[in-house]
Amino acid sequence: xxxxxxxxxxxxLKTGQxxxxxxxxxxxxxxxxxYRQDPGMGLRLIHYSVGAGITDQGEVPNGYNxxxxxxxxxxxRLLSAAPSQTSVYFCASSYGAGGYLANNEQFxxxxxxxxxx
Amino acid sequence: GDSVTQMExxxxxxEEAFLTINCxxxxxxxxxxxxxxxxxxxxxxxxxxxxxADDKGSNKGFEATYRKETTSFHLEKxxxxxxxxxxxxxxxxxxxxxxxxxxxxxxxxxxx
Numbered sequence: 001x002x003x004x005x006x007x008x009x010x011x012x013l014k015t016g017q018x019x020x021x022x023x024x025x026x027x028x029x030x031x032x033x034x035y036r037q038d039p040g041m042g043l044r045l046i047h048y049s050v051g052a053g054i055t056d057q058g059e060v061p062n063g064y065n066x067x068x069x070x071x072x073x074x075x076x077r078l079l080s081a082a083p084s085q086t087s088v089y090f091c092a093s094s095y096g097a098g099g100y101l102a103n104n105e106q107f108x109x110x111x112x113x114x115x116x117x
Numbered sequence: 118g119d120s121v122t123q124m125e126x127x128x129x130x131x132e133e134a135f136l137t138i139n140c141x142x143x144x145x146x147x148x149x150x151x152x153x154x155x156x157x158x159x160x161x162x163x164x165x166x167x168x169x170a171d172d173k174g175s176n177k178g179f180e181a182t183y184r185k186e187t188t189s190f191h192l193e194k195x196x197x198x199x200x201x202x203x204x205x206x207x208x209x210x211x212x213x214x215x216x217x218x219x220x221x222x223x224x225x226x227x228x229x
Contacts, residue, residue, distance in 0.1 A: 004160070031215075042206065042221040043161075050215060058216065090160055102149040102210040103168050106217060108160030 002026050006091050006109035013081040013116050021076040021112050023091030031094040031101055032074040033058070034066065036087040037111075043090065049074055050097035081116045088113050119144045121207050121220035129226045136194040138223045140181075140207035143188065148209035150174075150183055150190040151217070155204045164192075164205070197227045 007022045025032065033048035045058030049068040063085060065077040074093075078085060092106040124139040142148065149168040153161040165174030170185035181192045190207060207220040 033216075035219075040221060043219040045216050048215060056215065092161075097215060101215060101217070102212045103166075105151075105163040105166070106153075106161075108162065110158075110160050 004091055004093055004107050004109035006089075006112050008112060009110065010113050011115070013078070013114065015082060015116060017081050019078050019081065021078075021089055021091075021114075023074045023076065023109060024072050025074075025091075025093040025107070026072065027093060027095075027107065028071060029093035029095050029107070030071070031097045032068065033092050033094075033106075034064070034074070034076045035090045035092065036060065036085075037090060038087050046076065046089075078114075083116045086114060086116045119148070119209060119211065119218050121209055121218055123205075123207050123220035123223050125223070126204075127224040127226055129228065130197055132199055132227055132229050133196045134227075136192070136197045136201075136225070138192040138205055138207075138225070140190045140192065140220060141188050142190065142207075142209050144209055144211060146211050147185070148211050150181070151208040151210070152179070152181055152190070152192050153206040153208060153219075155206065155222070157203070161206060197225070199227045199229055201225060202227045 004025045034046040035043040047066040049055045089112045091109040094106045120143045151166045152164040154164045155161045165176040167174040167183035173182045204222045206222045210217045
């Protein structure tokens with residue numbers, strides 16, 4: 001098992017550019033999520049999905065879009081990059097959603113370090 | 118809303134010292150509690166968890182006890198090693214909710 005994979009590892013964008021961060025998992029997990037990690041702020045949830053075709057917003061969704069067409073993939077799109085989106089982005093997956101999420105481990109990818117100039 | 122508060126870091130300890138990282142939580146129900154660890158340049162990985170009051174989670178010499186009366190889940194290790202240097206995150210998740218709430222993380226540096 002590769003677990004959770006993310007590409008790219010590093011990315012530099014100019015303000016206004018768009019891009020997609022890729023995330024894939026091979027554990028057949030229903031639940032997938034995107035976080036951003038900023039100094040002094042821990043991890044903040046951007047968007048999440050409880051299964052193919054179902055997505056919802058987390059606490060900081062503005063400026064980001066997601067879709068979930070397959071169980072395996074959960075890409076994160078930056079529509080028009082801004083310097084405030086400079087961060088480290090983590091994708092995570094977990095078995096089950098709803099009540100089951102409370103008892104189950106989340107598996108994290110290695111992260112994408114994004115810089116917006 | 119639900120929240121997790123961790124002690125500020127960084128924490129610097131000598132090898133073989135005793136470690137405590139404090140974590141307290143606020144939640145509307147009875148959460149499951151987690152400690153995740155992030156080694157330099159990597160994603161987070163689960164260290165231990167407890168799903169109900171008075172449960173003790175343990176792994177790799179680390180322990181934490183779910184204390185409902187003090188709403189706490191402090192992480193302890195009796196003798197730290199240089200390889201324990203990492204950032205430690207306390208987290209909670211409520212049954213029926215679709216998210217995990219993380220604390221801000223505590224950086225631990227262990228010096229030889």
